[in-house]
Amino acid sequence: MSRYPGEEARIKLGWWRSHRFLLLRRLSQLCVLGLFLLGPLAGIWILKGNLASSLLLETVPLTDPLTLLQALAAGHGPIPTLWLGAAIVLVGYWLVGGRVFCSWVCPVNLITDAAAWLRARLGLKGNGQFSRSTRYWLLAMVLVVPAVVGVMAWELVNPVSLAMRGLLFGMGAGWALLAALFLFDLFVVERGWCGHLCPVGAFYALLNRVGFIKISAKGRERCSNCMDCYAVCPERPILRGPVHGAKRGFGPLIVAQECTNCGRCIDVCAEQVFEITVSFAIKAEKTSENR
Numbered sequence: 001m002s003r004y005p006g007e008e009a010r011i012k013l014g015w016w017r018s019h020r021f022l023l024l025r026r027l028s029q030l031c032v033l034g035l036f037l038l039g040p041l042a043g044i045w046i047l048k049g050n051l052a053s054s055l056l057l058e059t060v061p062l063t064d065p066l067t068l069l070q071a072l073a074a075g076h077g078p079i080p081t082l083w084l085g086a087a088i089v090l091v092g093y094w095l096v097g098g099r100v101f102c103s104w105v106c107p108v109n110l111i112t113d114a115a116a117w118l119r120a121r122l123g124l125k126g127n128g129q130f131s132r133s134t135r136y137w138l139l140a141m142v143l144v145v146p147a148v149v150g151v152m153a154w155e156l157v158n159p160v161s162l163a164m165r166g167l168l169f170g171m172g173a174g175w176a177l178l179a180a181l182f183l184f185d186l187f188v189v190e191r192g193w194c195g196h197l198c199p200v201g202a203f204y205a206l207l208n209r210v211g212f213i214k215i216s217a218k219g220r221e222r223c224s225n226c227m228d229c230y231a232v233c234p235e236r237p238i239l240r241g242p243v244h245g246a247k248r249g250f251g252p253l254i255v256a257q258e259c260t261n262c263g264r265c266i267d268v269c270a271e272q273v274f275e276i277t278v279s280f281a282i283k284a285e286k287t288s289e290n291r
Contacts, residue, residue: 004120005231006268013270021263028104033167050164051105052155053082061085066142066203070154074146090207096261097211099204102194103234103262107163111178112194115185120231128189132237132258135202142199159193160200191234208257212278215261217242217252222271229265229274239265243273253277 009018032047036054039045048055052067063078063085071078093101103109142154155161159181162174181193194201217223220243229243230236235258241250266274 005228008226008228009268009270011270013272018267021267025104025262026110029107029110032105033107036164037167051160052164053085060088062089065090065207066200067152067155069143070146070152073143074150074152093204093207094210095212097208097213097259099201099208099258099260100211100213101204102198102201103260106160106200107167108159108178108181108198109194111182112185112191115182116191116234119186119190124187128192130189130192130196132196132235135197135199135205138197139199139202154199158200159198195234205257208259211261213261214277215254215259215263215265215274216277217254217273218275218277219271219273220244220246220252223273224271226270228268228270232264232268234260234262 006018032051035047036050039048045058046056047062048058049062052064054062056062061081061084063082065086068078068082068086071082145151145153157177159177162177166174166178185192189196217239223243229239233239235256238254238256238259241248242252242254246252261276263276266276
C-alpha cells in the first residue's frame with residue numbers, strides 16, 4: 001500500500017488523471033468566488049450578491065433554497081424573484097446531484113479539505129466521534145429556531161455566509177470561526193464539519209436523493225483493496241456496499257444521498273474501479289440485461 005492515497009494512481013495513470021477532479025473542483029470553487037469578486041474589485045458584475053442570494057448578469061435570480069426556507073420560517077414573505085431564484089437553484093442541483101454544492105461550490109470546503117490533507121500528512125489518528133445523523137438534527141434546528149425567535153439565526157454564524165461576506169466586505173471576526181473549523185477538523189474529528197455537522201450539507205443531501213449524475217464502482221471486480229478511495233472519501237460509509245457488497249446484493253452505483261460527487265475516488269483509484277455515470281441510464285441497462 002502506498003504511503004499517501006493516490007500515489008499508486010499517479011505512477012500508473014499519470015499526474016493529471018490522478019488529480020483531475022480535485023483540480024477541476026478547485027477551479028470551480030475559485031471561479032465562483034472570482035465571479036462574485038469581479039464586481040466589487042473591477043466593476044464587472046457577472047454575479048452580484050453572495051451564495052445566499054444573487055443576480056446572474058443583472059437578470060437571472062439565484063437564491064439558496066435553505067435561506068428561503070429560513071425566511072419563511074421567520075415569518076418573512078420573500079419577493080417573487082427569490083422564489084424564482086430558489087426554483088432555478090433547486091432544479092440545477094437536482095439534475096446534477098444536490099451535494100455537488102458541497103464539493104464544487106462551497107468555499108468552506110477549501111478549508112476543511114486543507115485540514116484533512118494536513119491531518120493525513122501529520123499522521124494524526126486520534127479522532128472524536130459524532131453521529132452522521134447529527135447534521136440532520138442541526139438542519140431541523142436551523143428551520144425551527146427562526147419560527148420561534150423570528151430571526152434567521154443560522155445566517156449569523158453560517159460559515160458559508162461568513163466566508164462570502166468576509167471576502168466581499170472584510171472578514172473581521174469571521175476569521176476566528178473559520179480557523180476554529182480548520183482546527184476542529186484537524187485535531188478533533190476527521191472531516192467533522194462537512195461530514196458530520198454542516199446543516200447546509202444535510203439540506204443538499206436530502207435533495208441528492210433524486211439527483212441523476214452519480215458515481216459507480218462499475219469496475220469493482222478489479223479492486224485491489226488498497227483502500228485509497230476510503231482514505232480520501234469525505235463520506236466513507238457510502239463506499240462499502242458499492243465497492244465490497246456484491247456478494248450481499250449491493251449494486252455498484254453509489255446511491256447514498258451523502259455522496260458529494262467530488263470524484264476523488266476516481267482520481268486515486270489505480271485500478272479504475274470508479275466512473276461518473278447517469279443513474280437512470282444504469283437502471284435502463286440493468287433492465288435490458290434482465291430481458
